[in-house]
Amino acid sequence: MARTRARIHPGLTKRLAAGVIRDKVERITEAVAEEAKDRAPDAKRWQATNGADARASHRHADGQTIPATVPYQLPKMEYVRKGGDNRRRGAGPGRWVVVTAVDLADRPRDPSLPLHQRINCECQSIPVPGVIAAATRALPVHVRGSKVSAVVEVVFPRVGEAEFGTNDTPGSHFLSLAGSLVMARRR
Structure with missing residues (x-):
């Protein structure tokens, strides 16, 4: 009977775990971006x-x-x-x-x-319908050690005012609502 031994790199388990987490976070981020596109104002x-x-x-x-x-x-x-x-x-x-x-x-x-x-x-x-939705995208997920970060961005003039509102107008909160809805579906 032959035996084989392999030495596993000490950081391999962390990297494997980070890869699994990265995949899940990427799917969530893409889902939030798609939901935000559906809810984006014209x-x-x-x-x-x-x-x-x-x-x-x-x-x-x-x-x-x-x-x-x-x-x-x-x-x-x-x-x-x-x-x-x-x-x-x-x-x-x-x-x-x-x-x-x-x-x-x-x-x-x-x-x-x-x-x-x-x-x-x-x-x-x-x-001008659809241009804010077209400007919405999920950025690549970043893993640093045990921290994972993801961003959905919208690059469009005055989109912050549309999201959060001003003293004169209420915000539509399309980005934050998209995140809340996606997370609620995952529970």
Whole structure:
């Protein structure tokens, strides 16, 4: 009868255990990413009117693509009167100038906008479905010693406001809800 002996590397069991855990965490992370994609809000894009008639603040917002659950940010406009302080941004007498603050609007001609921002506005808010879902992905799982970490990320302008909300709007919590639902199914 022949006997064989093998010496097992001391860290092998930890590496094997980490591999099993990594596989489980990867499956969970992918499931959270898929659930988040299903729950992600749509986006919207500000489209300014073409031509010289569009306000400077509306031209500045042109192409702004954000989650549909958060308001657009339009630069505030201030009127400099004739004979007033015209040194501000090189404004001539009797002109509108853009200032550093913003006006918030859910859509063009939003009633919450100041009158000079909404009257005679011909801009459009274009729905853009699926772009936030497309920007959602699970990153590779990392194992360091006995710690395993995983991340689901969404790279999109102002997506944090869509997730957590602002002082003016509630958050949709699509990422945190996705994680909670996936974990609840695993119990």
